[in-house]
Amino acid sequence: MQDRQVFDEIFGVGDGQRPELGALTDWIGQMPVADLKRRHDAAEAAFRQIGITFAVYGEEEAAERIIPFDILPRVFSAREWASLTRGLEQRVAAINAFLLDIYGERRILRDGIVPADLILRNPQFAAPIADIRPPKNVFAHICGIDLVRTGPTDFFVLEDNARTPSGVSYMIENREAMLRLCPELFAMFPVQAVDGYPDALLSTLRSVAPDRATNEPVCVLLTPGPFNSAFYEHSFLADNLGIELVEAADLEVRDDVVWMRTISGPVRVDVIYRRIDDDFLDPLVFRADSLLGVPGLIAAYRAGNVALVNAPGTGIADDKAIYSYMPEIVRYYSGGEALLPNVQTFRCREPEALAYTLDHLDELVVKLVDGSGGYGMLVGPTSSRAEIDRFRAALKAEPHRYIAQPTLALSTCPTLVEDGLAPRHVDFRPFVLTRADGITITPGGLTRVALREGSLVVNSSQGGGTKDSFVLGDPFLTQSQSLEGMHQSQILPDLFTDPATGGRA
Amino acid sequence: MLSRTAASLYWLGRYIERAEFTAQLVEATLRLDQLAARPAGSEAWSSALAVATATASFEATGAPLQPADVAQYLLLAAANPGSIRSCIDAARHNARAVRTALSREAWLSINRAWISVRGHQHLRDSERILNLIEEVKADARGFEGALNRMLHNEARAFIALGTAVERANGTARLLDVKYHLLLPQGEAVGGAVDRDQWTGILRTVSAVTAYRWLYRQGLRPWLVADFLILRDELPRSLMASMERIVTLLNRIGQRTGMQGEADRLARRQRGAMRGTSIDSLFQGGLHEYLGRFIGDIADLDRAISQQFRFT
Numbered sequence: 116m117q118d119r120q121v122f123d124e125i126f127g128v129g130d131g132q133r134p135e136l137g138a139l140t141d142w143i144g145q146m147p148v149a150d151l152k153r154r155h156d157a158a159e160a161a162f163r164q165i166g167i168t169f170a171v172y173g174e175e176e177a178a179e180r181i182i183p184f185d186i187l188p189r190v191f192s193a194r195e196w197a198s199l200t201r202g203l204e205q206r207v208a209a210i211n212a213f214l215l216d217i218y219g220e221r222r223i224l225r226d227g228i229v230p231a232d233l234i235l236r237n238p239q240f241a242a243p244i245a246d247i248r249p250p251k252n253v254f255a256h257i258c259g260i261d262l263v264r265t266g267p268t269d270f271f272v273l274e275d276n277a278r279t280p281s282g283v284s285y286m287i288e289n290r291e292a293m294l295r296l297c298p299e300l301f302a303m304f305p306v307q308a309v310d311g312y313p314d315a316l317l318s319t320l321r322s323v324a325p326d327r328a329t330n331e332p333v334c335v336l337l338t339p340g341p342f343n344s345a346f347y348e349h350s351f352l353a354d355n356l357g358i359e360l361v362e363a364a365d366l367e368v369r370d371d372v373v374w375m376r377t378i379s380g381p382v383r384v385d386v387i388y389r390r391i392d393d394d395f396l397d398p399l400v401f402r403a404d405s406l407l408g409v410p411g412l413i414a415a416y417r418a419g420n421v422a423l424v425n426a427p428g429t430g431i432a433d434d435k436a437i438y439s440y441m442p443e444i445v446r447y448y449s450g451g452e453a454l455l456p457n458v459q460t461f462r463c464r465e466p467e468a469l470a471y472t473l474d475h476l477d478e479l480v481v482k483l484v485d486g487s488g489g490y491g492m493l494v495g496p497t498s499s500r501a502e503i504d505r506f507r508a509a510l511k512a513e514p515h516r517y518i519a520q521p522t523l524a525l526s527t528c529p530t531l532v533e534d535g536l537a538p539r540h541v542d543f544r545p546f547v548l549t550r551a552d553g554i555t556i557t558p559g560g561l562t563r564v565a566l567r568e569g570s571l572v573v574n575s576s577q578g579g580g581t582k583d584s585f586v587l588g589d590p591f592l593t594q595s596q597s598l599e600g601m602h603q604s605q606i607l608p609d610l611f612t613d614p615a616t617g618g619r620a
Numbered sequence: 621m622l623s624r625t626a627a628s629l630y631w632l633g634r635y636i637e638r639a640e641f642t643a644q645l646v647e648a649t650l651r652l653d654q655l656a657a658r659p660a661g662s663e664a665w666s667s668a669l670a671v672a673t674a675t676a677s678f679e680a681t682g683a684p685l686q687p688a689d690v691a692q693y694l695l696l697a698a699a700n701p702g703s704i705r706s707c708i709d710a711a712r713h714n715a716r717a718v719r720t721a722l723s724r725e726a727w728l729s730i731n732r733a734w735i736s737v738r739g740h741q742h743l744r745d746s747e748r749i750l751n752l753i754e755e756v757k758a759d760a761r762g763f764e765g766a767l768n769r770m771l772h773n774e775a776r777a778f779i780a781l782g783t784a785v786e787r788a789n790g791t792a793r794l795l796d797v798k799y800h801l802l803l804p805q806g807e808a809v810g811g812a813v814d815r816d817q818w819t820g821i822l823r824t825v826s827a828v829t830a831y832r833w834l835y836r837q838g839l840r841p842w843l844v845a846d847f848l849i850l851r852d853e854l855p856r857s858l859m860a861s862m863e864r865i866v867t868l869l870n871r872i873g874q875r876t877g878m879q880g881e882a883d884r885l886a887r888r889q890r891g892a893m894r895g896t897s898i899d900s901l902f903q904g905g906l907h908e909y910l911g912r913f914i915g916d917i918a919d920l921d922r923a924i925s926q927q928f929r930f931t
Binding site: 162163340341346350353354359360361362364365375377378379555558 | 621623624625626646713716717718719720728729731732735775872876877878928
């Protein structure tokens with residue numbers, strides 16, 4: 116069944132089994148496919164009942180879909196997780212240090228580590244807020260770092276999502292589904308709980324509240340509204356954090372203070388977990404045509420009266436043009452080599468890289484620097500002649516808009532498909548929270564799976580699905596990992612959620 | 621609670637009630653059409669359109685005044701903002717926007733209704749029509765049941781407030797249209813069609829049996845009016861709706877410390893109703909009374925939306 120040239124998350128590579136997962140391979144081997152299918156169907160039926168759907172952009176509102184869910188989990192050992200955690204903490208700490216620097220002293224530019232024009236003339240560089248220091252000096256409170264794997268210890272960062280990463284509701288709801296549908300797996304393995312995430316997120320929000328409100332800060336989640344494709348996740352999180360889910364029209368700014376309109380009068384807001392992009396935050400500062408924004412919000416932020424999570428301007432850190440400098444950036448701020456390497460990247464703005472890319476289009480993945488969701492992307496090995504020619508022309512016309520990367524042999528994971536089990540490529544997005552005083556990583560994340568045979572594109576808008584991601588505890592230490600006294604019963608037993616639309620392949 | 625959340629909950633209550641009311645209206649009309657000793661014919665359907673305030677918009681579609689066409693328009697037409705489909709769509713949209721304020725069961729019941737209405741396209745025969753109506757009624761009951769298991773907080777109060785306002789409005793329109801049609805000036809009451817017509821009114825407000833328990837004299841038009849207007853034992857009567865509105869506004873006021881014009885209007889209306897009798901309503905003209913009542917409900921709706929800053 117397995118292509119043994121490619122690392123498999125469950126079966127390993129070649130003859131190199133993963134001994135710690137023996138019980139799981141036995142379980143998979145003994146489980147009739149019909150039984151898996153039944154459990155899978157029960158999960159998707161629950162999806163529809165609960166209405167955990169997402170709208171694909173460009174389709175009618177009526178065309179709400181559920182994201183496919185796969186019943187077979189992927190598993191990280193305690194050792195793998197410990198090493199990933201170190202790499203993630205290092206990377207996210209560097210991202211925050213980088214943001215604080217380029218919106219401050221700009222030492223890294225003076226030291227010539229990153230070309231100044233690449234930062235200062237980048238559309239993601241938020242000039243209007245370049246002089247504002249965010250409360251407690253944290254810019255990227257919530258990062259979703261996309262990782263891919265090619266071997267037992269070979270993890271690469273594919274992308275840093277430092278704006279408004281989505282998909283965390285899957286981490287929690289997929290687990291709820293697995294607990295219900297495959298309880299025996301949890302007896303078999305010491306799987307670490309993921310339901311501490313909402314509490315960890317709430318404490319992250321509270322930790323960056325302006326000083327005047329540190330006792331009982333009012334936190335809200337700002338959503339673009341029910342038509343946004345990730346709306347389910349917004350309402351799920353607001354519900355689980357116990358904070359108001361607000362739209363821009365619910366907020367107003369008077370004398371640099373943000374208020375929300377309630378039935379008992381205006382209530383002062385201290386922390387805004389915003390799930391709308393920078394461009395739409397404040398029509399007075401960013402896009403004047405934005406109906407989603409709150410006029411005066413940036414002035415209130417500048418006055419230190421409200422914390423924005425994530426802070427405006429973080430887009431510069433996950434820009435695809437900056438990505439290729441991340442190893443240098445991490446080294447610059449952490450003083451050591453990046454524990455999690457990048458995927459090799461050709462910056463097409465550089466003539467040599469462009470020439471190489473044009474010569475090897477049929478082996479490379481080419482991406483728009485400002486594209487997302489798997490749109491504007493060429494996967495050379497699986498593309499037609501015509502598609503390659505189209506990209507060739509586009510590359511020649513505007514080379515600075517593209518980067519290229521080698522096609523990686525992404526790891527696979529056994530997945531339930533039409534004719535039984537088959538290996539399908541996966542990636543992984545863990546969520547890293549940065550509080551005023553430290554970093555929290557919930558042991559789990561979003562595993563996306565490319566359901567089409569051979570496909571490397573895992574985006575939900577492109578036929579991707581999700582899986583649960585087990586992180587095994589040290590068998591002697593499992594109980595100590597749960598966060599901040601969160602109990603299972605505090606999480607609504609909703610199944611699933613809508614997709615990671617902010618996601619980029 | 622956010623003002624927008626309160627507005628969505630209030631309208632959620634109104635739309636679910638309106639959907640259920642329309643379902644019962646069509647069911648009663650269908651029965652009237654089928655059972656009448658003399659065929660009730662197109663008059664029954666045109667009055668159903670009038671009760672649903674859809675006469676003009678239905679005419680504009682150019683469709684014939686046939687049972688299947690009217691039923692289709694009242695139940696499923698996306699172009700009719702008062703159709704069950706439109707109401708359920710709007711209810712779900714509101715519910716989705718304020719999902720965090722609803723219990724899981726309340727949300728599930730609305731989503732189930734939405735999925736079920738979406739499964740219906742063309743209502744070729746009365747069996748299909750009745751199937752759809754049964755489903756909508758069952759879903760509305762499911763929603764009401766879920767509400768009764770929710771915390772008695774402001775969220776529930778705003779939904780119930782919307783339900784009560786919509787009920788008062790619906791019952792008043794039903795009575796006004798039917799009474800006007802059934803009892804032209806100076807004409808004697810009696811006969812087979814009338815009996816079926818009056819039963820139809822009671823059926824629309826789920827009160828056929830209840831009427832028999834309360835009034836031993838048999839069907840009398842003025843008693844039906846008394847029942848639907850002034851008896852607070854009937855959950856869909858104007859009196860019961862007003863009592864409910866006053867209570868709910870009080871409850872919200874206690875929690876938010878906000879009382880205002882809406883409370884004043886509601887209490888005034890209730891006070892006037894408590895102090896009147898069906899005889900004096902008839903003397904002043906029932907149609908005039910119901911017209912004023914419907915206007916007062918519209919004022920109350922406006923006062924609610926101002927008081928809680930809906931817009």
